[in-house]
Amino acid sequence: MFETEERRPLTVTELNEEVRSTLERDFSNVWLEGEIVNFSEPSSGHWYFTLSDGSSVIKAACFKGSNWRIRFRPFDGLLVRVRGKVSVYGARGEYQIVVESLEPVGDGALKVAFDQIKEKLRAEGLFAEEHKRSLPFLPKRVGVVTSPTGAAIHDIINVLSRRTHTVDIVLIPAQVQGDIAPKSIRDGILLANEFNEAASQKDRLDVLIVGRGGGSAEDLAAFNEERLARTIFESEIPVISAVGHEIDVSISDFVADARAATPSAAAELVAQREDDLLERIRGFEERTYALLMMRINEGEVRLNSLSETGAFRDFPERIRRLSEINERMAASLSSSADSMLSEAKQRVTLLEQRLSPVRLMADVESRKDRLANLHERSSIAIASFCRMLTDALKNEAGKLHALSPLNVLQRGYSITRTAEGRIVNDAHEIRQNDRLNIRLARGKIEAEVLSKEDGD
Template sequence: MVISGPTAGFDKPRETMMYPDSSQPLRPHALTVSELNRQARHLLESSFMQAWVEGELSSLSRPSSGHWYFSLKDQRAQVRCAMFRGFNQRIREIPKEGDQVRIRGKVSLYENRGDFQIIVEHLEPAGLGALQQAFEALKARLEAEGLFAVERKKPIPEMPRHIGVVTSPTGAAIHDILTVLGRRCPGIPVTLYPTAVQGQAATASIVDAINRAVRHDQADVLIIGRGGGSLEDLWCFNEETVARAIAACPIATVSAVGHEVDVTIADFVADLRAPTPSAAAEKISPDQSTWIARLTDTRQRLVSAARRNLRQQDTRLGQIAARLRDPRHQLQEKAQRLDDVELRFRHAIRQRLATEQTRNSHLAQRLMSHRPSRQIGEQSLKVEQLGERLQASLNRRLETGNQQLDTAARTLNAVSPLATLGRGYAIVSSDDQTVVRDPATLAPGDRIRARLAKGSVDATVSSVAPGAD
C-alpha cells in the first residue's frame, strides 16, 4: 500500500544517527498521538472524497445535541458513523436497530479516540436504491433532451390574473396554498383541479388534471404539487408522463412537491421550483400590503407632482399675464393706423385722378389734331394724285412694251425657220426625227419627212447624190 501525504516520523531510517563531531547518537523525531491522529485523518479525508456504504444499522444513540451516532455492519466487519444534526433533520423517519440502510458520507477519523468513522451526509433505506437509480436515469435522459433547459422556461407573471392548483382536494397542500393566498392577495381567483397525488392511479390523474387546466384556459400560472411524504409517496411526480405533461403545458408552471429537501423530476421540468406548497403561493402572489404601500407612495408622489406642476403653471401664468397688453390699447392703435391708412389712400386717389385728368386733356388735344375727317381728306387727295401718276406710268409702260414687242417680232420673224419655209424651203428629218443636213447620212429606201411652210410630206429615198463641197 502506497501512503501519500504528511509522513513525518515514518520516513526516518531506523539506524542510529550521530551528531557531527560527537559520539552521542541522534534520536529519531517522535510524533505525538494527536499529531499521528491528525495526519491519519487528513490522509483518510484526502483519499476518500465521498463513499456510499450499505449495511445493518446498530448501536444508534441520539444525545441531546441532536447528533446521531451509530455503527454500520455486515457479517464480517463494522464501521462507526456520525450524522450531525444539520443532516439528520432531513430524515423523515428515524431509523431503528437492525434496519438495512444506505449512507453517503466522508471517510474520516475521530482524533480524540483514534476511531475510524464515516461522517454521514445522507441516509436512506437500502431498498430505495432501485428507485434512486431509476430517478437518476430518467433525469439524465430528460436533461439530454433539453426539458430542463433554462431558455425554454416561461416567465412567471408578476401579477397573476387567475391561479390554478393541481393537487389533492383533501390534502394539506391546498389548505396551505389558500391560507397564504388569502393572507397575501385574496382578490386573485383560484381554481382547484383535483387529482390523486399518491398511488398507482396518481400519474394518469395528474396528467389529466394538467390537461383540464389547459382546456379550461383560465389560469395564467399553475401550481402542481402535494405535501411531504416518503420517496415512494412522491414517486408519481418522478414519472416521465407527468414530466412531459408539465413540459408541454402552455401555462407557466410551479412545482411544489413535498418539503424543501425533497427533489423530484417535476421540479426540474417546471418553470419554477418551490420548496413547499406554501412557498409556491408566496412566490407567485403579490403581497397586498406591499402593493398598498406602493400605491400609497405612488399616490403621494402623484399629488406632490400635481401640486408642483400647478405651482409652476401658476407662476408661468403670472409671467404671461404681466407680458400681456390690454387689448383696448391694441384696438385703439389699430383704429388709429386704419384712419391714417384711409387718409393716405384718399390723398393718393385724388393725386391719381388729377394726373389722369391732365393726361386725358393732352390726349384729347392730340386726338383733335389727328381727327379722322381731316386725315381722310388729305389721304383722299394723295390717293387721287397717286392714281393719276399710276395711270400715266401704266400708259408709258404699255407704250414702251408695245414698241419692244414689235421690234422683237420683226427680229424673230427675220430669223424664224418658218419665214424661211415661207420662201419655199423645207426641213427634212429621218424616221427618228433627226434633221438631215447631209445626204450621205441617208440610204436608198430610208423614210424621210419634209416639213413645208404649210404641212409636211413623207417620202422614200430612191437615190442619194452627194453634194459638192
Template sequence: MHPMSHQDLFTSTPAHFSPEREIISVSQLNRRARQLLETQFPLLWVEGELSNVSIPSSGHWYFTLKDDQAQVRCAMFRNRNMLVRFKPQQGQQVLIRARVSLYEGRGDYQIIVEHMEEAGTGALQRAFEQLKARLGQEGLFDPAYKKPLPGLPGRIGVITSPTGAAIRDILSVLERRFPAIPVTLIPVAVQGKEAAPQIVRALELANRSGLFDVLIVARGGGSLEDLWPFNEEIVARAIFASRVPVISGVGHEVDFTIADFVADLRAPTPSAAAELVVPDGNDWLDKFIGFEVLLEEAMLRKLRHWQQRLTWLRQRLRHPRERLEQQGQRLDNLELRLKAHIQHQLGNYRHKLEQLRLRLQPHHPQVRIVRLHEKLAQQQQRLVSLQKQQLQGYKQRFNAALRLLNTLNPLNTLERGYSLTSHAESGQLISSSKQIVTGELVKTRLAEGELISRVERTLP
C-alpha cells in the first residue's frame, strides 16, 4: 500500500467511481488521524484558562484549556506533571508547551502537555516576593546587621561552581588586582535541586574552618528558575548566620536574588564581587563578561531549539524496541553523568588532600628533627662555652686561694728561723711553758727537719 497524502486520507470517492474500495476500521481511521496530527504540528506554546481539572489515582492530569471563544481537552502524564511547581486549580491562567494528538479510544482531539507554568507574573516570581517580604519583616535585610568588609583580606573563599564562568572571572580579576591574596574555591552546584543544600553546607564549612576573612557567593546569569537556589530560604538564613562577611555576586546587574538582600554586600556580577573584595582595580573585564554571557545564552537558546525538535522527532517513533533503546540510552547517559560526578568528587578530594599535605609539610617529623638537631648543636656549643667560662673562673679563684693560702701558711714562717714545738707523743702544739712538765719529751719542727728533746727546766 502506498502512503496516503493528507488529501487522500479525508477525500471520499463514490463507490461506483472506484474500481476497488479501501475499507478501514474506526480504530485505523483514528490512528491515521492521530499520526497526521502529531506529524504536522510541532511543539506549541498555548496560553489559556484551566477548566474541568481532574487528577485520578494514576497521577495523570486531565483538564480543559479554554479562552473566551474555544476550548480543547488536555492531558499531562505523571512523569511530566511531577516537574510542575504548583497544583492546577479551576480558573487558573497557565502557559503550556504541548503537542497536538488524538485519543484513539474516543476519537477525541486533544493536546498532550509537556510543560506547564503559571501565566503572567508566574509562581516563582510570587514566591520570590513573598519570601522577600517575610524575611524583610524578620530583619534579615536590616543594614544594622551588615558586617564590614576587611580592607585587605588575608584569605578569600569563593563558593560557586568549579566549572562555571563565574570562578574564571573571579580568579582573573583577583589575579589582576591583588594576586598575593590566597583564594580557596569551595565547589558547589549553582543550579538544580541539590544547589541550595550544597551552598548552605559550604557556608557552614567556611565558617567552621576559621580560614577566611571574606566569602564570595557567585554564579553567572540566567533565568529566574536558573537563579532560584539563591532565592531559597535556607540559603538566605545561612548567609545571615555567617560570622564571615559575605559578598553576593549572582547573575547580572538586572538580576536580584534573596541572597543579594541578605548578604553584607551585593555585587552586580561575579567580576564586580572580585573588584569589591580587593583594592586597586578597574572594570575592563565587564564588557568581556557581557559577551560571554550573551554567547552562553545564545548557545542555550540553540540547544533548547534542537532539544524541542529532538523531542518532537522522538514522539514520531512509536516502536517498542526504539522506546527501549531510548530508555537504554538514558541509562547510559545517567551512568556517564554518575561517573563524571564521581570523577569530579574524586578530583575535589585529591585537591583537598594535596592542600592538607602542603599544610602539614612544614610540620613533618623530619623537619622538626632537623630543627631540634640544630637547636641541640647550638645548646651544646653554649654548654661548652659556659663550661670553659666556669673552669676559667674556678681556675682563677683557685690560684687566688692558693696564693692566699701560701701567704697564711704557718710553715712559711719557719723559713725565717721560727719553729713549732709540740708534745712528742700527742703532737699537740705547745704555746706556753705551763703546758709541759720537766723531763717530758717534746718535738720541735724546723724549716728543714725535726728535733726530739727532753725538757730539763721550764721558765715562766
C-alpha cells in the first residue's frame, strides 16, 4: 500500500509573492506602447492609469519618486511608450507594470510639456501685455543671470563695452543646463530682487538679462519650467529673456517684460536708449550750427550791400549810419548767440543728470567750445570790416568780442564746482576737506579745501 505524501497548501499571499518575484525577475526592464486610459493623480503624488492597445489592457503605476523626472503631465488618450518592470499588486492579485520612464509617441515629451505649461500660464494671464513693464530709459546697472563660463556673458560684455561706457554689469552666476538649472536660475532672480530691496538707489539693478547661448531643445529646457516662469513674472526688476538663437522660443520669452533673440541682442536693447539720446544731442548741435551760420551769412550780405553803394559823399554821416547798423547787428548776433548758448546750457544740464558726468561733460565742453568759436568768428568778421571804415567801428567790434563767455576766464577768473558738479557762489556752501573742481580758461584743477573764510 502506497502512502500519499501530503503537501502544505500555499496561502494566497505566498502565491502572489511567488508570482511577483518571478515576474520582476523575468520582466525587470520592459518597454510597452499603448494609449493612456483612466489617468488619476491622488494626493499622494503617484500616477495611476491603464495602458491599452485596443485589444488588451494592463494596469500601470508611476510612483512619485519616478514621475518628478517626467517633464509633462500625462492625460487620457495620449499614446505613450513606457519602460518599467512587471509586478503584482498583492492586495488584489492584479499584475501591473511599475513605470520608471514615460514619453509620448510622436511629439516629444519636451514639446508636450511646453504646450501644457504655455497654455496654462496663458490662461492665467501671465503673458498679458498689461503686466509687462517698460525697460528703464538709461539703465546704469544691469544684472545678468547666466553661466559665468558660457558664451552669453562674454557676448553681453563685448556689446555693452563697445556701445556704452555708462552701464555697470553685475553677473549673478547660475547653472543654465541640467536638472538643477531651473532652481539655480530662480535663485539668481530672487537674489537680485533681495539685493535691490536692501541696496541704495544708486546701487540698485535697473534691469535683468536672463538667458544663455544656443543649444539643443534639451539644453534649453530649463527656461520652459513653470516655477521659473512664475519667478520671472513676480520679479520687481524688469526682465529681458535672451535664450538661445533667434529661432529658439522658450516659456521665459512669453512671460518676461521683453524678449531678445540672443544674449547679444539683449545687450543691444539695453544700450539702444543711450544711442537715441546721443543722436538727439547731435541733431541739436547741427540745428544750432545751421542757425548761427544763417545769421552770419545774413550779416555778411547786408554789409556787402552797403559797401557796394559807391563813394561816400558824406563820410562822417556814413560813418555814423554804419556805426548804428553795426551796433544793431552786433546786438542781434550777441543776443541770439547768448540766447542759444543759454538754452544749450540748460538742456545740457538736464542731460548731465541722466548720463555719465565724466563722459557727457567732455562732450558738452567740446560743443560749447564750438559754439563759442562760431560766436567769436562772427565777431571777428564784423570787426575786420569795421576796421576798414573807422577806428570807432573797431571799438564797437572790440566790445562785441568782449562779450564772449570764455573771455571772462581769460581775464583770470575761474568757475568752481563741488564734486557733485554744483557751482560754488558762497563759502557757506562748502566745508573743510571738501573736494572742488576748478575750471580755468585752459584746463581744470582738482583741489581740497584746507580752510575757508565765510563772507559777510
